């Protein structure tokens with residue numbers, strides 16, 4: 001059903017159950033690829049159609065994530081070109097992989113949500129009829145898996161977003177719209193990294209090393225590890241971020257600016273260079289022991305920083321432990337000294353987003369007040385580019401960020 005007006009101002013909307021023809025969106029075009037602050041611009045576009053099993057959500061607030069820094073840069077994936085190659089006609093990208101909002105219209109065969117429900121969304125989309133899912137596979141491994149609001153268009157940086165019904169979860173009632181919008185992508189991903197890869201799940205007493213402890217993934221990971229009795233040790237690049245981690249429950253923090261062995265591993269046959277690298281990695285290991293107060297290595301290392309840190313992560317990880325990685329912010333060359341991997345029987349595990357169950361479980365912990373979503377700053381709709389620029393420059397405040405969309409209060 002169509003609304004009486006074609007376009008409504010932000011904060012305004014037609015009657016529930018109806019959708020306008022047009023909407024405001026903070027979007028990216030190929031000709032603007034580059035610095036995020038320039039790549040995003042508010043424009044008016046058509047409201048997308050709602051398909052079978054889908055709902056139209058009136059976006060109240062949108063979460064800011066690293067993935068749309070990559071989308072703005074047009075690298076490592078040109079998201080618009082990739083979709084056009086697959087047959088899409090849109091020449092723009094509406095990013096945004098987190099939202100809080102209200103179910104405003106429903107398509108055929110929608111289950112689990114109804115008009116008026118207040119929801120948050122896990123940005124992991126797959127085809128429930130895909131053969132690999134029908135054969136019992138984890139849907140996050142499906143060849144049909146895509147990240148909504150990054151690989152897929154019509155994300156949350158717009159007045160309305162279209163999502164599949166299974167992507168919706170009840171909004172924690174105690175949270176504001178912005179608090180509810182800021183956490184899912186990082187929280188569900190961190191939850192899967194820490195509890196999704198048995199037997200390497202965090203156990204009471206397990207030391208866990210968390211890169212970027214004050215970042216989006218890190219701030220949730222610290223709390224999750226502490227909640228189950230593990231010992232979270234954060235890595236940061238400022239005292240202020242370190243203090244933030246301590247308040248969240250970190251046992252202590254390591255300031256990475258004090259070390260200089262970052263980057264790719266030297267050639268392992270170059271004894272002198274390897275010696276220099278090893279003394280840096282060992283010093284970092286001693287800093288870890290200092291925080292812990294005993295000579296134990298991390299059973300689990302939560303990785304996402306990538307090329308700069310992966311050699312240290314693998315070196316430091318305990319014998320039989322796991323480095324679990326969901327990103328490669330500093331580069332994709334993950335150098336491994338294979339001797340440490342096989343002789344000490346370590347596991348290097350990739351992890352991507354989360355299942356619906358994992359999203360629901362972490363949302364419950366947030367709903368119960370056990371985990372703080374750590375909303376740091378709420379931007380206005382026209383500042384979505386600025387928010388991504390701050391992440392790109394590593395100048396963003398500690399925690400998770402959001403932007404106001406329909407919520408004008």
Ligand SMILES: NC(=O)c1ccc[n+]([C@@H]2O[C@H](COP(=O)([O-])OP(=O)(O)OC[C@H]3O[C@@H](n4cnc5c(N)ncnc54)[C@H](OP(=O)(O)O)[C@@H]3O)[C@@H](O)[C@H]2O)c1
Pocket residue numbers: 065066067185186189211212213214215216217218235236237238241256304305308309326327328329330351352353354391394399
């Ligand atoms: N696959 C998935 O499902 C998934 C989901 C969420 C995020 N990710 C990816 O994970 C990465 C981090 O996401 P996020 O939301 O946590 O980002 P974030 O909020 O920017 O936090 C990342 C943290 O990494 C640290 N960092 C930056 N450069 C570093 C370096 N050279 N060495 C060590 N640490 C460094 C920074 O902390 P300090 O400067 O204080 O050390 C920063 O706070 C991104 O690449 C993102 O795309 C993947």
